Amino acid sequence: MKLNKITLALIAAAAAPMMATAGVTVSPILLGYHYTEAQDDDNQEKLGFYQEDDLYTGAALGIELTPSTQFQVEYGVTDSDAIGRDGKKFGDAEREMITGNFLVGFDEFSGYRDTAFRPYALIGAGQQKIKVNRPDGSERAETKDTIGNLGLGAMYRINDALSLRGEARAIHNFDHNLWDGMALAGLEVVLGGHLAPAVAAPLATVEPTPVILVEADQDSDGDGVIDRLDQCPNTPANVVVDETGCPVQIQIDDELKMELRVFFDNDKSIIKEQYKPEIAKVAEKMREYPNSSASIEGHASKTGPSARYNQRLSEARAIAVKTMLTNEFGVAPNRLSTVGYGYDRPIAPNDTEEGRAMNRRVYAVITGNKTMTVDQTKDMNVQ
Structure with a gap:
């Protein structure tokens, strides 16, 4: 009986549960040490050579069938020297193993269900292929055998997605009646979380009709x-109701239009404390009207060294107001636009100190609207 047929049968048996909400398990790295019984003279005669003990590396992909049981397909390789009947090196041996294994946890009948430590038993079957090459790379011998796995191990759950794994395993070669041993450790990752234990649904209660x-x-x-x-x-x-006695509601459009004026000291773009409450009121209204926006204009008096200097100063004043609305009051920047007009748009003469003080300003217009749903009253005039 060939192992690939056994593996296909095991996968087919697990196909239906795999389509459910079971967690997929991945062991990306399994490291172990493979002990070979074939070193005994009697068993060596069965193969013509034996493979020395060496490091095993592998990986596994599985699916949880129940919260305590999973099915895994495992592939692993052991590279070592092959020794002949004369005790001399026979060649370089590579052992490939592919197996399908059931890991059956002891959770259901032990006290480990609510702990991170989860012991399990392993049983499975598969196929191994040992290929021996000469030093020049040419093939010297090859054997394919059906094998079975029996083992005991434990998972230590670090969290719901990650576990450490340790295991001792006996491997039986059915074709040559040999027994090998393996000790391995690795890491297991669960995709989507572990299966949760089934919880019995509470019995439905029928309330008496009052x-x-x-x-x-x-x-x-x-x-x-x-x-x-x-x-x-x-x-x-005085509230209008429908035939069920519930209030009839109507929608009312509410328009927002407000202005903001902030004045600055000469050659400054720092907002004075006295204007911060006014800016806070603008921010509050803009939160109340989520689709509102503000156009912020900066202006300067005609006292700077040049028109270009006053242009930049007016822009800095507009940006200062926008920055306070954004950083201190949480208004989204894309709802605010800024522009600087320098001293091109005075609202007072620039030849007096009072006039220049009026011109050193930021002017903002805030517009928007919102739709409110209210109960209709009998005296409400609805057009």
Whole structure:
């Protein structure tokens, strides 16, 4: 019986559970030490050579069938020297193994269900291929054998996705009736989390149907709908209701338009403390009207060394207001636009100190709208 057929049968048996919500397990690296019984003279005669003990490296892919059981397909390789009957080196041997293994946990009948330490038993079958090459790379011998695995191990769950794994395994060669041993350790990763234990659904309870005694058709809240039909009791007076006694709601568009003026000291772009409460009010309104925006204009008086200098100063003043709205009050930057006009747009004469103080300013217009849903009252004029 060839192992590839056994492996296909095991995978087919596990196919249905694999389509469910089981967690996929990956052991990207398995390191172990392979002990070979074939060194005994009697067993050496069966193969014509034996492979020396050496390092085993492998990887595994699995699927959880239950919270304590999983099926894994494992592939591993052991490279070492092959020794002939004369005790001399026979060649370079490579042993490849592919197996399908069931890892059956002891959770269901032990005290380990709620601990990170999870012992398990392993049973499986597969195929190994040993290929021996001469030093020049030419093939000298090859054997393919059906093998079976028995083992005991334990997982230590670091978290729900990562576990450390340790295992001792006996490997039986059915074709030559040989026994090998292996000790290995590795890392296991669970994709999507482990399967959760099944929880029994609570029994449904049937509540008795209450019996309501109605003496008369009353309208306690006076909305025109009797109590036994009123789905919204205690409606406030003067509110229009529908046939179920619930308030009729209408939508009202509310427009926002407000202005902001901030004045600066000569040759400065620092916002004075007295204007911060006004800027805070703008931010509050912009949060209340989430689709509102602000156009921020910066201006300067005609006292700077050049028009270009005053242009940059006016831009800096507009940006200072935008920065405060964004950094201190949480208004999104893409809702704010800035522009600097230098001293091109005075609102007062520049030949007096009072006029120049009025011109050193930031002017902002905030616009937007929102739609509100309100209860319609009987005196509300709806166009």
